[in-house]
Amino acid sequence: MPGRSCGSCTACCRVLEIRALDKPAGILCRHNTGRACGIYAERPEACVQWHCLWRRIAALPDALRPDRSGVVFGLERRHPGEGAPEGACIVGRAPDGEEAFARWEAVEAFAMFVREGSLPVWKAYARHAILMNPSR
Ligand code: SF4
Ligand code: SF4
Known part of the structure; x- marks a missing residue:
């Protein structure tokens, strides 16, 4: 951007x-x-x-810059879930802990990506990975 x-x-x-x-x-x-x-x-x-998705997508607010929000959104080639298939997906990672997912900017960003719906959306922290749109 x-x-x-x-x-x-x-x-x-x-x-x-x-x-x-x-x-x-x-x-x-x-x-x-x-x-x-x-x-x-x-x-x-x-x-x-x-580049993380904050660098790429204008709709994501300034507050979502990863060092401010604690969440790094990226377009990845490999699903982070155990046993999950290869393929493009959006992953929001919270390297310092899942508390960052509770912030409004992260909540709204996950909702936006899930609503848009073209790719699987994962929430990842520590050794956990949660698929946010399981119908995919
Ligand atoms: S995670 Fe931070 S350093 Fe990396 S591309 Fe995004 S804004 Fe830049
Ligand atoms: S990971 Fe960061 S610090 Fe390391 S080489 Fe790449 S840009 Fe530089």
Whole structure:
């Protein structure tokens, strides 16, 4: 989205798996300085290409920026549920705990994605994953 930038958010540097760096999901990248990427110009292609949905969708409010809301929404290729099939889906992750899902901006964002209905929508935290539109 034009005009929307990460600012001091670095949530995806923790949430994403970056295979080129052998970085597992859920662990802060060793190149993260706390406020930015320490190898920004040479960061892996996976980091260059990836933007969370807050960066992509104008309808999501400023309050939903992941470092403010505690929830990172992303378009993912693999369903997070155990035994769930491969395929595009929307995942809202709360890396610091499920309490973040109770905030109004997260509640409204999940409702918007479920209403739109074109993809499965997952709520993920710790080792849990909940499908929000089970009819899919
Ligand atoms: S989670 Fe989104 S807003 Fe935060 S650093 Fe990553 S792309 Fe930027
Ligand atoms: S290389 Fe940079 S952008 Fe990529 S995860 Fe690490 S700190 Fe974040």
